[in-house]
Amino acid sequence: MSQEIMDTFVAILTEDFDIPEDEISRDATFEDLGMDSLDVVDLTLAVEERTGVKLEDEELEDVKTVGDAVDKAAAKS
Secondary structure, three states, rough: HHHHHHHHHHHHHHOOOOOOOOOOOOEOOOOOOOOOOOHHHHHHHHHHHHOOOOOOOHHOOOOOOHHHHHHHHHHHH
């Protein structure tokens, strides 16, 4: 399931945020990708829309990388 969620994150980041796919990895921070906290909220809303997995604001406080977010979403799926 984690790879499926990673694929969803990659699709959203490339399609909705125009981030080149080769810049996206589990270790990439959202800051590295040029995203601010509002972008991360938009990302989680898009993930929820596509997967049904809702990440609460307090769950995002310690999320720094794409991998962190994928792991949080995978744990809730």
